[in-house]
Amino acid sequence: MKDITILIADDEIEISQLVSVHLQKEGFQTVVAENGLDALERLKKHSVQLVILDIMMPGMDGFEVAKQIRETYTIPIIFLSAKTSEYDKVQGLILGADDYMTKPFSPIELIARVHAQLRRSLTFNQQNQQPSNDMVYGELTISPEKRIVQIFAETIDLTRKEFDILYLLARNPNKVFSVEHIFQSVWQDEFYEGANTVMVHIRTLRKKLQEDKRKNKFIKTVWGVGYTFNG
Incomplete structure (x- = not known):
């Protein structure tokens, strides 16, 4: 997984660090952003295969970030948010997210979902080459x-x-x-x-x-x- 880079966008640095540590233990490389604008800038500078995205961030919320990501990229997006309403989950999926998890969360479950999204994304990429x-x-x-x-x-x-x-x-x-x-x-x-x-x-x-x-x-x-x- 050394060639897989995951972008983590969350204004809570403790959350970003926790997620980053668990991902790195799985062999992934991580890039951390503290707000929406920073996330979009880092996405331009790095080859990223998956994004873990908070919703409530200063400057630009996660919904707008996901919308802008989908204008250019097809990489998987997983929302990781404290917003638990069905409306927010549906809104996230409509905007192009592939999965939605609520805080507090299980790092083990998050890792499992990351693997599932990457496996599916990589499988489709291979199929598209045929x-x-x-x-x-x-x-x-x-x-x-x-x-x-x-x-x-x-x-x-x-x-x-x-x-x-x-x-x-x-x-x-x-x-x-x-x-x-x-x-x-x-x-x-x-x-x-x-x-x-x-x-x-x-x-x-x-x-x-x-x-x-x-x-x-x-x-x-x-x-x-x-x-x-x-x-």
């Missing part, structure tokens, strides 16, 4: 190797999770996937309370696919079962 054909469904084109989705040749901006959900459904047209199956396939984690997370991502994905303007929807809800792609 040749693959574009998937075309009417006006919708999905390019798995480039992770690009276009409607009428115009690229739409999807988060990593939104793309992964769409790709999972689209490469298995007309097959019905349960919410639990989608969560475990995309997040690669135990289901627990992942139903709301999946539904939020499906809702934003549909909006970006302009489903409200289309009579024949790409993503269909099979009530009581899950979701399917209309291929």
